[in-house]
Amino acid sequence: MKISVLQHAPSAHLPARRGDPTPTSRNLDPKMHPFARARERIRALNATKMERMFSKPFVASLDGHIDAVEVLARKPGSLTAVASGSWDGGILLHDLAERVQVLRLQGAHKGKVSGLCFSEGDRLLSCGVDRNVKLWDTRTSSDGGGSREGEAGPSEERKPLNVFAGKFAFNSIDHHRSEPRFATASNLVQLWDETKNTPISNLTFPTSTETVTSVRFNLSESSVLASIGSDRTFTLYDIRTGKAERRVVMQMRSNALNWSPIFPTTILLASEDHNLYTFDIRQLSTPTQIYKAHVAAVMSCDWSPTGTEFVSGGWDRTVRIWKEGVGRAPEVYHTKRMQRVTSSIYTADARFVLSGSDDGNVRLWKARASDKLGVVNTREKAAMEYRDSLKQRWNMDAEIGRVSRSRRLPQPVHKAAKLKHTMLEARRVKEERRRKHTRAGESKPKAERKKIVLAEQS
Amino acid sequence: MDALIARADAIQPLAKRRRTEYTPGRSSHPTSHEISANGSETTKPAHPDPTAASISRNTALPASLRPTSPPPSSAHTHKHIKNKSLRLTLDRQSAHSARTKELIKDAELLTSALGAEHGRIEVDDEMEKTWRVGQKDIVSGAGQEAAKGRKEWVLDGGGYRARYTRNGRHLAIVGKTGHVATFDWQSGTMHAELQLRETCQDITFLHDHSHFAVAQNKYVFIYDQDGVELHRLSAHVEPTRLEFLPYHWLLASIGRPGFLKYTDTSTGQLVTSHRTKLGSCSTLAQNPHTAVLYLGHQNGQVTLWTPNLPHPAVRLLAHMGGVTGLSVDPSEEGGRYMATSGVDGRVKVWDCRNWKGAVREWGARGGGAEVEWSQRGSLAVASGGSVNIYNPPTIHAPHTAHSPPPLYMTHPIPHRPLSGLRFCPFQDILTVGHAKGLSSILVPGSGEPNFDSSEADPFETRKARREREVRGLLDKIQPDMISLDPSFIGSLAPPPKLTTTDGQPADIPFARLPRMERLKVQGKADETEENDDDDHHHYNDGGGDDDGAEAAKGPRKTKEEKEKTKMRGKGKSMKRFLRKKRKNVIDPAAVAIRAKLDKQREERRKAKEVQMGGDEGVRKPSALDRFKRKT
Numbered sequence A: 001m002k003i004s005v006l007q008h009a010p011s012a013h014l015p016a017r018r019g020d021p022t023p024t025s026r027n028l029d030p031k032m033h034p035f036a037r038a039r040e041r042i043r044a045l046n047a048t049k050m051e052r053m054f055s056k057p058f059v060a061s062l063d064g065h066i067d068a069v070e071v072l073a074r075k076p077g078s079l080t081a082v083a084s085g086s087w088d089g090g091i092l093l094h095d096l097a098e099r100v101q102v103l104r105l106q107g108a109h110k111g112k113v114s115g116l117c118f119s120e121g122d123r124l125l126s127c128g129v130d131r132n133v134k135l136w137d138t139r140t141s142s143d144g145g146g147s148r149e150g151e152a153g154p155s156e157e158r159k160p161l162n163v164f165a166g167k168f169a170f171n172s173i174d175h176h177r178s179e180p181r182f183a184t185a186s187n188l189v190q191l192w193d194e195t196k197n198t199p200i201s202n203l204t205f206p207t208s209t210e211t212v213t214s215v216r217f218n219l220s221e222s223s224v225l226a227s228i229g230s231d232r233t234f235t236l237y238d239i240r241t242g243k244a245e246r247r248v249v250m251q252m253r254s255n256a257l258n259w260s261p262i263f264p265t266t267i268l269l270a271s272e273d274h275n276l277y278t279f280d281i282r283q284l285s286t287p288t289q290i291y292k293a294h295v296a297a298v299m300s301c302d303w304s305p306t307g308t309e310f311v312s313g314g315w316d317r318t319v320r321i322w323k324e325g326v327g328r329a330p331e332v333y334h335t336k337r338m339q340r341v342t343s344s345i346y347t348a349d350a351r352f353v354l355s356g357s358d359d360g361n362v363r364l365w366k367a368r369a370s371d372k373l374g375v376v377n378t379r380e381k382a383a384m385e386y387r388d389s390l391k392q393r394w395n396m397d398a399e400i401g402r403v404s405r406s407r408r409l410p411q412p413v414h415k416a417a418k419l420k421h422t423m424l425e426a427r428r429v430k431e432e433r434r435r436k437h438t439r440a441g442e443s444k445p446k447a448e449r450k451k452i453v454l455a456e457q458s
Numbered sequence B: 001m002d003a004l005i006a007r008a009d010a011i012q013p014l015a016k017r018r019r020t021e022y023t024p025g026r027s028s029h030p031t032s033h034e035i036s037a038n039g040s041e042t043t044k045p046a047h048p049d050p051t052a053a054s055i056s057r058n059t060a061l062p063a064s065l066r067p068t069s070p071p072p073s074s075a076h077t078h079k080h081i082k083n084k085s086l087r088l089t090l091d092r093q094s095a096h097s098a099r100t101k102e103l104i105k106d107a108e109l110l111t112s113a114l115g116a117e118h119g120r121i122e123v124d125d126e127m128e129k130t131w132r133v134g135q136k137d138i139v140s141g142a143g144q145e146a147a148k149g150r151k152e153w154v155l156d157g158g159g160y161r162a163r164y165t166r167n168g169r170h171l172a173i174v175g176k177t178g179h180v181a182t183f184d185w186q187s188g189t190m191h192a193e194l195q196l197r198e199t200c201q202d203i204t205f206l207h208d209h210s211h212f213a214v215a216q217n218k219y220v221f222i223y224d225q226d227g228v229e230l231h232r233l234s235a236h237v238e239p240t241r242l243e244f245l246p247y248h249w250l251l252a253s254i255g256r257p258g259f260l261k262y263t264d265t266s267t268g269q270l271v272t273s274h275r276t277k278l279g280s281c282s283t284l285a286q287n288p289h290t291a292v293l294y295l296g297h298q299n300g301q302v303t304l305w306t307p308n309l310p311h312p313a314v315r316l317l318a319h320m321g322g323v324t325g326l327s328v329d330p331s332e333e334g335g336r337y338m339a340t341s342g343v344d345g346r347v348k349v350w351d352c353r354n355w356k357g358a359v360r361e362w363g364a365r366g367g368g369a370e371v372e373w374s375q376r377g378s379l380a381v382a383s384g385g386s387v388n389i390y391n392p393p394t395i396h397a398p399h400t401a402h403s404p405p406p407l408y409m410t411h412p413i414p415h416r417p418l419s420g421l422r423f424c425p426f427q428d429i430l431t432v433g434h435a436k437g438l439s440s441i442l443v444p445g446s447g448e449p450n451f452d453s454s455e456a457d458p459f460e461t462r463k464a465r466r467e468r469e470v471r472g473l474l475d476k477i478q479p480d481m482i483s484l485d486p487s488f489i490g491s492l493a494p495p496p497k498l499t500t501t502d503g504q505p506a507d508i509p510f511a512r513l514p515r516m517e518r519l520k521v522q523g524k525a526d527e528t529e530e531n532d533d534d535d536h537h538h539y540n541d542g543g544g545d546d547d548g549a550e551a552a553k554g555p556r557k558t559k560e561e562k563e564k565t566k567m568r569g570k571g572k573s574m575k576r577f578l579r580k581k582r583k584n585v586i587d588p589a590a591v592a593i594r595a596k597l598d599k600q601r602e603e604r605r606k607a608k609e610v611q612m613g614g615d616e617g618v619r620k621p622s623a624l625d626r627f628k629r630k631t
Helices: A036-053 A378-393 A398-405 A411-436 B002-008 B031-039 B050-059 B082-115 B135-141 B460-476 B515-522 B536-537 B543-553 B560-566 B575-581 B589-610 B623-627
Strands: A002-004 A057-063 A069-074 A081-086 A091-095 A100-105 A113-118 A123-128 A134-139 A162-165 A172-175 A180-184 A188-195 A200-205 A213-218 A224-229 A233-238 A243-250 A254-259 A265-272 A276-281 A289-292 A298-302 A311-313 A319-323 A329-335 A341-346 A352-355 A362-364 A451-458 B121-123 B151-154 B162-164 B171-175 B181-185 B187-196 B200-204 B211-214 B222-225 B229-233 B240-245 B248-256 B259-264 B271-274 B281-286 B293-297 B299-304 B314-317 B325-327 B337-342 B347-353 B358-364 B370-373 B379-383 B387-390 B405-412 B421-423 B428-436 B439-443
Touching: A002 B135, A036 A378, A036 A398, A036 B460, A069 A113, A069 A341, A069 A352, A081 A113, A091 A123, A113 A172, A113 A180, A123 A172, A180 A213, A213 A254, A224 A254, A233 A451, A265 A298, A276 A298, A311 A352, A319 A352, B135 B439, B162 B200, B162 B421, B162 B439, B171 B200, B200 B240, B211 B240, B211 B248, B240 B281, B248 B281, B293 B325, B293 B337, B299 B325, B325 B379, B337 B370, B337 B379, B347 B379, B370 B421, B379 B421, B387 B428, B575 B589
Parallel strands: A172 A213, A254 A298, A298 A341, B325 B370
Antiparallel strands: A002 B121, A057 A362, A069 A081, A081 A091, A091 A100, A113 A123, A123 A134, A134 A162, A172 A180, A180 A188, A188 A200, A213 A224, A224 A233, A233 A243, A243 A451, A254 A265, A265 A276, A276 A289, A298 A311, A311 A319, A311 A341, A319 A329, A341 A352, A352 A362, B151 B439, B162 B171, B162 B428, B171 B181, B181 B187, B200 B211, B211 B222, B222 B229, B240 B248, B248 B259, B259 B271, B281 B293, B293 B299, B299 B314, B325 B337, B337 B347, B347 B358, B370 B379, B379 B387, B387 B405, B421 B428, B428 B439
16 A cells, blocks of 8 residues: 655745745646636726826926917927927927927017928928918027027027918928928918929819818828818829819818828828818728717827827817727826817827917827836836736726726816717707608618718819 | 829729728738738738738838747637628637647646645555555655644643634634634744633634634634734624635624624725524535635524625525534535535535535434535545545535445544544645644645645745735725626626517617627627637638638628519518508408418418428527517
8 A cells, every 4th residue: 555645845945045036836727716807807907996096197388388389290200309389470399308498489470380390400391370481490509500609598589591482371381201392281282392482383172262271291102192171171182293183071171180100091180070080091982980079179180100099189178099990988188277279299209299279388298198107127017018918808897997987077078078968869869760750761871970071072 | 193193002093992892702812910910921912902011011010029839729710700800809819818728738737747746545456445544554654744744732722623824834723711822833833822711612814824813702803923912803793603705805703693794804894794594503614716605504504695695695404403514625616515514413415506405415423523625625524533534526426325435534533522624725634623632634635735826825935925915905806796606707798688689679779779789680790609619610620711601601692692582572462452451440351361371471481490400480589570560
């Protein structure tokens, strides 16, 4: 007869030398881990709560403008340089890392600065309602650009390198990706060469009588140009043919547009009807996605450089961050003192978001509200990744979903959202009853996304 | 302009829209995403999508991050799903879960290969009986470290009861007359020794050895490691038995008034108090897998309790006369088996999934036995003057004759009565309390050989203990999550009330239906089950493409088929006749014709069903039922 009794050798479970880690042992038998699921759920719930607890997105406020901020532009190839233009005609160049004004161009334009974009090198193009486009050199003496007099800090007496005079007030400006050309939007879309003082071509749709409010070059197919106008249209141009190629008339006018940096055929429109739309320009009859959450007109939008998210700023005093393809429940940022948001952009590293608003401040936010700024060590990073995967895994749980969805909104926004919901619900119920009791019910109801575009012209 | 845009590649002309229709026969072009998802190289498509080509340089997963191994063969592919991103997500998830399963299998192999071996007594021939082996032989055959487990503590405090911590390192003992001690039995370090000088009924450690609770004459008291009294739980009146639920941080007690009380030891709140209405009770056990408490009463009933139900979840008449011993098998998933013993001298083993009669029962000499299961499923029965130990699987093999299962070991103890039975976790040790103290005996094969440091570690350091305490508090499960079936957490939600399939004509517009219902109405719902069984791998093998095509074709019909099955001949003369008869006029002729038509229709339907191979008579609910007029 053979007898063996279980015994653990203590030496196998104690550190061999002083300072060694204590050996651990694992047994993956599920019987050894009772309540594994319940405990994981609790961990996921805690992770979600921690995310909400640590979501403090506001980073800094960059002041300096006297009047409302109208436009923001980030410098290509730079993580920190951002220019902002205001209704008082002033332009500021901010350094986000230092949170200082690198350059101050007071009275760059008479009336508001309506468009800003960076050109080759360190030059900045601005347009205003004073019918001028101005080209500025943004180099300061500390950069080593010795063309200016040697003062440090913001300069006020700086003269533009060039002034392009137009016939009408300009609404928007955008620079070509690679060539020294830019497009402006006024009553028509004009294409300029940086070396010539008159536009090299005028682009307009034959039957159009609109005021063009914004114009943007496609980022990868850089000769394609898109504009939106006050007569509820959205137009595509090609600068090689010099013609408007296609035009879409929509229910309501758009306030801003932006091309996706990753998908060349995707364009984002911020509409007056509180919604944002993404269109695939190969299929302009319906938007690919409707983004509904704002409770007032959306005034601005900008894609993240990764193309998976975008930011929008609205007349309802909120900034919202959306995921591409997810049309509801975006992240909402607001503060007590932020007024109507007129412009919003992502930074080039997709970690931060900037918003310019009617109160004259440029605000810097985190793109992910609960991100930790500063150095994160490996263990902390591993814990964060584990928490993220837990949240992702348990997002269908009712309580976890409730915690992760809950947002405190300012009372006016909350009330407006409620009112809007009531009104839409009433409209829907009425339509249902109408369909039920009249001959209208015999035909198929029109899908929401097919109501957006009224006509497609080419 | 079209030519120009086509050359520019970004905008395609209106006339040449991309084909969005899904055609199952044609294999879709694998893009860079697919390559990155399944890690296998695919051939270059004949007509590359210009958009995909232009972005692939920026969006494709770098080669260094692509999974190096192909997905395991047990992973499902979801070729029948049209939506590409959903399909890829599901494929990735199933590949991940298959990989995980393989890794777990690997780890189990490694544990069994490299980990400690469980104890056993092996017989050489039929005539050798394991129960003839006495403790002396076992001790002499055991290793030096294991032999330390055989101990006799001679104490004069009356009937003793004992309790181990979850890692099996520390032992708490209490005597009837109030002698309480906690100590590390391996190193022999005494933590606390108290003479309480009142009747003490039970003792239990809380989350670890740093706190313990004692059921004293009037109330439950909590002491710390050094024996300092921390709390008097005056809500727990005249307690007789204590249980601690470690993952919920609940201390439960039952006493002479018959109230089952739960106290949350992390907050100090009394969570619930259940009136059992069955009088004084002195048998309490917990199911370690579900945290359900089992009470054995004086009238022979066994009741199962959860904090959120004011009445027992299960009520069972187990014995004629009082229940004296109760234990739940921790070695089976979910605590499947329960053993009870009563003053009627019977020991019964119950299957907790089916309460209709015990699986096995036998008589124990002496009556008033106590029972206890070990981690690996050995059952110890202490009755009369001896402890008998039985081994699985014969304990819960159904057996009609009322004879005991084959005996594994027996050990006589002359000091009656035997009061508390406890197996030591992760050791082959059974501790029995009796009138003259305690005796620990060696039971080879009763303890689980491999522990998990994240749950209970006999060798944990002070720092690890403190970390585990904090972690346990963070992962504390709320009391209302306790239920008989703990797998309800994270399982599918109950079906919604808005449904078209239960035969009720739902008056809900299409747009307001849940997505699943809308798909069902359209005939597009994909209700193929995701199974782990081996016979469901047909998506994976060579015929996968055809199956996917079949599945996609199921609800959808070609134009010819539609034309073929289109309803014709609506204006038959009989129908016209019936239509002309007003519905509110009851004409016997029309009623008779209607009944006849209905009958014919039903017969036709049945004949068709039989032809199709389905079972006749049982009508499947259809999406069109909601349009059916109420009769």
